[in-house]
Amino acid sequence: xxxxxxxxxxxxxxxxxxxxxxxxxxxxxxxxxxxxxxxxxxxxxxxxxxxxxxxxxxxxxxxxxxxxxxxxxxxxxxxxxxxxxxxxxxxxxxxxxxxxxxxxxxxxxxxxxxxxxxxxxxxxxxxxxxxxxxxxxxxxxxxxxxxxxxxxxxxxxxxxxxxxxxxxxxxxxxxxxxxxxxxxxxxxxxxxxxxxxxxxxxxxxxxxxxxxxx
Numbered sequence: 001x002x003x004x005x006x007x008x009x010x011x012x013x014x015x016x017x018x019x020x021x022x023x024x025x026x027x028x029x030x031x032x033x034x035x036x037x038x039x040x041x042x043x044x045x046x047x048x049x050x051x052x053x054x055x056x057x058x059x060x061x062x063x064x065x066x067x068x069x070x071x072x073x074x075x076x077x078x079x080x081x082x083x084x085x086x087x088x089x090x091x092x093x094x095x096x097x098x099x100x101x102x103x104x105x106x107x108x109x110x111x112x113x114x115x116x117x118x119x120x121x122x123x124x125x126x127x128x129x130x131x132x133x134x135x136x137x138x139x140x141x142x143x144x145x146x147x148x149x150x151x152x153x154x155x156x157x158x159x160x161x162x163x164x165x166x167x168x169x170x171x172x173x174x175x176x177x178x179x180x181x182x183x184x185x186x187x188x189x190x191x192x193x194x195x196x197x198x199x200x201x202x203x204x205x206x207x208x209x210x211x212x213x214x
Contacts, residue, residue: 028172046088048189048190082145095159102116103115123158
């Protein structure tokens, strides 16, 4: 995406031009707005539905922060919160599919993929395929991400895509999710009566936050 934008500039010296930097910063922030919001909602819903994991994540946050402002070292130390986020992104894929163009003709397991074909990769299906994740693939279990032994191959977990076209904002998104969830768990407890309602866009309904008295 950034490289494509760079082609709009006549000479390479313009790559550091203020407008180029500002435009790409806007892209990273605006493109990730809805996805981060939805991921946060799903995370709070799942933590509300699994109070044991909510308690573990909160205990970790309180132990690491100790009433101090969050910093990058603290966020990096939050291992429980990290695997909770990975599991949220596995169960509720914000981008349910992605596509790739075949630049040349290849044969993959007796299937001929011709040059120019567009391959659809069903991320949502990959993330809950029992042949990859086991018979309980549809259940919330962050434990599978400890030591990253969740699945084989590892590429089956791709909430931000994979390869050269992986999401540019993946690290920003993970940081935002950690900050929002860490702060939320510090002073509130999510609760959620699970009610499934068919919608064009999937998000959790009836999510409540019970705030702690300070």
